[in-house]
Amino acid sequence: MPHDDFAFEPVKGLPEAPPEGEHLIWQGRPDAWALIRDALNIWWVVGYFCALAVWRFLAVVDLMPLDRAIAASVPFLFLGAIVCLLLGLVGWVQARATVYTITNRRVAMRIGAALTVTLNLPYSRIASIDLDQRSNGTGTIAMKPLGGMPLGYLVCWPHVRPWHFSRPEPALRCIPDAGKVAHLLAEAAESQIAQPTVTRRPAATAVAAE
Incomplete structure (x- = not known):
């Protein structure tokens, strides 16, 4: 019988049910091929x-017949094919295990294939949002957190902005329709941040202040 490793989630992609007043705006996951191409750099x-194969061929072509020089170079191509297949498997598993969630209050990222974690980013803790979009519509939305990210770069990779090691920025990596998703995210963040915050003080404190 089929088994769902995430059947314990009350809501897909979230470790617990959203509190009252919070609702989903968008959910998605990375495009597997885009993740393999951009995050794992398969090209x-x-x-x-x-x-390597060309270098090997040029190094031995003057020392042996042409057919033997080609035969000496081919193993590098086979090795490269094996590595690319492994990278493709890793990218596909990462894409399948990932769920990005945007609500009216936060961004939640269920990431990790072997060790699954859920990263919650309230809009009040996001300093800026950056979009890197390709011509085919896939792209990465990086979020710069206020005060730094609670998890390290390697723990969250590849779901982080590339090359930002000292101050990691969690990112929705290689998602389809990235421009549309970025617009939804910006609207939700602006709406939430624009809401006034009410701080209640005890009556005695209020009277004393007067």
Whole structure:
């Protein structure tokens, strides 16, 4: 029988039911191929092993017949194919295990394949939102948290803005229709931040202040 590893979630992508007044705006996950291409840099890996094969061929072509020189280079291509298959598997598993959630109060990220964690980012703790969108519509939305992120770069990778190691920025990586999602996120954040905050003081304190 099929088994759902996340059947314990009261709401998909969230470790507990949203409190009263909070509702979902958008949910999604990374596009698997975009994640493999952009986060795992598969084209760089392909180029690296092709360059190794060419280097090997040029190094031995003057020392042996052409067919043997080609045979000496082919193993690098096979090794590269194996590495690319492994990267593709990792990217597919990461995409399947990830759920990004935008509500009217926060951004929640259920991330991790082997060790699953849920990162909650209230809008009041987000300093800025940056969009990096490709021509095909997929893109990454990075959020700069106020006061730093509670989890490290390696723990959250690849769901972080690339190359920001000292101050990691959680990111919705390689999602389809990134521009539309960024617009929804900006509207929700502006709406939540614009709401006034009421602080209640005990009556005795209020009288004393007068």
